[in-house]
Amino acid sequence: MIYGLFFILSVTIFQRQPIFAEDAGKLLPTAIKEIRPASTAVSLEKWVKSANEHHGKLSVAGMQHSQGGHTYYPGATMIDMKSYNRILDYKPDERLITVQSGVTWEQIQRKINPDGLALRVTQSQAIFTVGGSLSANIHGRDIRFGSIYNTVQSLRLLTPTGQIIVVSRTKNPEWLPNVIGGYSLYGIILDVTLKLTSDELYQIETKEMSAEKYPAYFAEQVLRDDAVRMHMARISVAPDTFFNEMYVINYRLAENQLLLDKHRELHHERIIALPKALLGFSRYSEKGKELFWQIQKDYMLNKGGDYITRNNVMRSESEFMEYEQAGRTEVLSELFIPVSKFTVFVRDLKAILRKEQFNLLNITIRYVEKDEQATLSYAKEDMFALVLLINQGTGQHEIMETREVVQKMIDAALVHGGSYYLPYYPYASKEQLRKAYPNIDEFFKQKQTIDPNEVFVNLFYKEYK
Amino acid sequence: MDYHRFLRAQSIMISAGSVVFPFYLLFIRNVGESFSQFGWAYGLFTLMSACSFPFIGRMADAVGERNLLLLYTWGMALVMLLIPIAGGIWAIYAIQILMGFLGAVQKTAEKSALSRQAYEKRHTDIGKSIGHYHLWTSVWSAAAIIVTGYLIDFLTIGSIFYLASFMYAYAGITLAGRAKQLAD
Numbered sequence: 001m002i003y004g005l006f007f008i009l010s011v012t013i014f015q016r017q018p019i020f021a022e023d024a025g026k027l028l029p030t031a032i033k034e035i036r037p038a039s040t041a042v043s044l045e046k047w048v049k050s051a052n053e054h055h056g057k058l059s060v061a062g063m064q065h066s067q068g069g070h071t072y073y074p075g076a077t078m079i080d081m082k083s084y085n086r087i088l089d090y091k092p093d094e095r096l097i098t099v100q101s102g103v104t105w106e107q108i109q110r111k112i113n114p115d116g117l118a119l120r121v122t123q124s125q126a127i128f129t130v131g132g133s134l135s136a137n138i139h140g141r142d143i144r145f146g147s148i149y150n151t152v153q154s155l156r157l158l159t160p161t162g163q164i165i166v167v168s169r170t171k172n173p174e175w176l177p178n179v180i181g182g183y184s185l186y187g188i189i190l191d192v193t194l195k196l197t198s199d200e201l202y203q204i205e206t207k208e209m210s211a212e213k214y215p216a217y218f219a220e221q222v223l224r225d226d227a228v229r230m231h232m233a234r235i236s237v238a239p240d241t242f243f244n245e246m247y248v249i250n251y252r253l254a255e256n257q258l259l260l261d262k263h264r265e266l267h268h269e270r271i272i273a274l275p276k277a278l279l280g281f282s283r284y285s286e287k288g289k290e291l292f293w294q295i296q297k298d299y300m301l302n303k304g305g306d307y308i309t310r311n312n313v314m315r316s317e318s319e320f321m322e323y324e325q326a327g328r329t330e331v332l333s334e335l336f337i338p339v340s341k342f343t344v345f346v347r348d349l350k351a352i353l354r355k356e357q358f359n360l361l362n363i364t365i366r367y368v369e370k371d372e373q374a375t376l377s378y379a380k381e382d383m384f385a386l387v388l389l390i391n392q393g394t395g396q397h398e399i400m401e402t403r404e405v406v407q408k409m410i411d412a413a414l415v416h417g418g419s420y421y422l423p424y425y426p427y428a429s430k431e432q433l434r435k436a437y438p439n440i441d442e443f444f445k446q447k448q449t450i451d452p453n454e455v456f457v458n459l460f461y462k463e464y465k
Numbered sequence: 466m467d468y469h470r471f472l473r474a475q476s477i478m479i480s481a482g483s484v485v486f487p488f489y490l491l492f493i494r495n496v497g498e499s500f501s502q503f504g505w506a507y508g509l510f511t512l513m514s515a516c517s518f519p520f521i522g523r524m525a526d527a528v529g530e531r532n533l534l535l536l537y538t539w540g541m542a543l544v545m546l547l548i549p550i551a552g553g554i555w556a557i558y559a560i561q562i563l564m565g566f567l568g569a570v571q572k573t574a575e576k577s578a579l580s581r582q583a584y585e586k587r588h589t590d591i592g593k594s595i596g597h598y599h600l601w602t603s604v605w606s607a608a609a610i611i612v613t614g615y616l617i618d619f620l621t622i623g624s625i626f627y628l629a630s631f632m633y634a635y636a637g638i639t640l641a642g643r644a645k646q647l648a649d
């Protein structure tokens with residue numbers, strides 16, 4: 001009897017408990033109202049209309065690899081787009097594919113790879129959703145197709161007031177700059193038609209060099225050479241070669257494309273014990289960082305001459321980076337710096353970081369071409385993008401410590417006309433945001449006119465609006 | 466106490482423990498923020514056990530193992546109801562202290578029941594009967610762990626704790642003797 005009473009009491013309290021949402025950053029667990037998996041455009045439309053009528057708040061989530069609470073909001077309903085993931089139409093001859101926005105790059109690759117087609121612009125990995133990627137206006141290793149903005153033929157948008165509209169360069173074009181790179185504040189991307197390209201066979205080209213030589217090398221040997229289609233580089237964070245040593249990886253069109261068939265098969269994620277262990281060491285000691293850098297560098301340099309397809313370059317491994325440790329997390333931070341300012345910027349960064357206790361594990365460098373189509377564009381000029389992988393504690397104090405260092409680095413980028421990337425933890429001050437994204441106030445202002453009830457919200461909006 | 470009933474109740478309790486244990490670990494890890502908190506949570510459990518052993522030992526002689534096991538099963542059934550609604554590290558500490566005490570109750574009762582059994586029956590093959598006891602309790606707990614592996618796809622973490630609570634309650638009913646009539 002008494003047990004029965006306690007049981008009912010427990011279940012009742014349990015059901016009233018808030019649901020917590022958390023993204024890849026793990027620094028912003030937030031109590032939300034509920035999670036609703038998306039199924040059809042009609043039901044989504046109903047939810048949005050009803051939220052408008054009943055003062056509801058909505059947020060939109062893909063794979064939640066963003067790290068600043070871009071996918072949730074306190075007390076709001078989180079719409080989970082992962083289940084909205086059908087490939088709707090595929091025209092290999094016209095090189096077009098239409099997908100629901102919860103589809104991942106990986107899903108598209110599996111569909112188009114057999115036909116010798118590939119995506120134009122993606123991140124370095126294929127684990128993200130199309131909707132999340134467009135909303136962050138992502139970039140990756142491709143250096144020839146410009147921004148992801150250019151790869152969108154058209155899309156269907158569910159606006160904040162519940163209308164479904166087609167958006168393209170000819171229909172409702174004024175929406176496009178705010179939807180792409182708009183972090184769902186301008187509504188839900190329902191489905192997207194993307195332009196594809198041919199899958200190609202590349203030969204890997206690697207080279208070691210000092211940081212000073214990199215900009216000239218990039219301009220002459222990479223950008224000017226049309227055969228180099230994709231590119232990335234790394235700069236050392238190991239104590240002995242800190243910010244001096246670099247290596248680059250070029251993906252050069254192979255002379256014999258007939259070999260493509262032999263390499264066509266999509267790579268699968270392997271459990272790689274060695275990089276995982278090395279990355280593990282590098283978290284804890286300077287020696288570990290040294291070892292990680294040396295071995296990773298030798299391994300990469302050794303890959304020179306290997307063949308790889310475009311599709312496979314776009315699906316590199318990520319599992320070995322996964323990190324589970326109570327009270328600690330690994331976050332990314334990304335800075336953009338005009339190509340011509342790279343050398344001075346690296347010198348500044350080195351000076352800042354030498355003085356700080358800051359557990360920096362890796363820096364990857366990629367290139368983004370000038371593109372100001374999106375309202376929140378980060379590429380005011382041709383830029384190098386430096387992605388920093390940071391290991392830190394989840395406590396308030398540790399967040400404050402990281403904030404201080406990241407803000408210094410952002411300041412250094414801003415001084416040289418650079419900017420920083422928005423999908424990560426909101427370490428930047430409001431002032432820094434306004435400097436890096438001069439259109440931000442306009443973006444928020446227009447948002448208020450198209451979303452008068454502020455139905456679409458997230459922590460990024462809460463923090464900065 | 467009838468040995469078979471004792472064995473059955475023990476098997477159910479130990480199975481319940483095996484079902485929740487991995488999820489309980491996950492749960493504490495999610496609530497705790499650092500290894501030191503994790504350390505405290507476990508330390509408190511063990512410390513509480515240590516402090517209660519002398520007292521419980523005396524209680525075993527005074528009230529008998531059956532009553533101790535009743536205390537344990539119903540106690541655990543209630544604790545399992547607390548876990549899904551516990552938030553924050555202090556709630557975890559409190560639960561660990563309760564479970565530390567109950568754990569000591571179970572250990573004492575189990576051992577004294579086994580040795581009393583041996584003593585009363587003047588067993589010459591004590592080792593054999595302990596082997597028999599552990600064999601069956603372990604078989605049941607293995608089965609429970611394997612089944613949980615399948616169930617977890619269908620149950621939420623919350624319902625795993627409720628399931629375990631039912632199992633402890635059922636073990637309690639078995640011990641109380643009413644289960645016998647129900648089964649017959």
Ligand SMILES: Cc1cc2nc3c(=O)[nH]c(=O)nc-3n(C[C@H](O)[C@H](O)[C@H](O)COP(=O)(O)OP(=O)(O)OC[C@H]3O[C@@H](n4cnc5c(N)ncnc54)[C@H](O)[C@@H]3O)c2cc1C
Nearest residue numbers: 062063064065066070123129131132135138139183184189
């Ligand atoms: C390990 C790692 C590596 C990364 N590498 C790169 C990289 O190489 N290049 C790069 O540019 N970025 C990179 N990122 C950042 C990543 O591309 C963005 O965070 C991207 O938004 C993640 O996609 P997602 O599916 O996880 O989206 P989510 O994180 O779920 O969502 C991101 C934003 O998109 C919105 N959104 C999601 N779906 C929709 C939709 N259907 N309609 C409207 N809005 C929607 C969300 O509300 C949110 O504001 C990386 C992140 C991680 C964690």
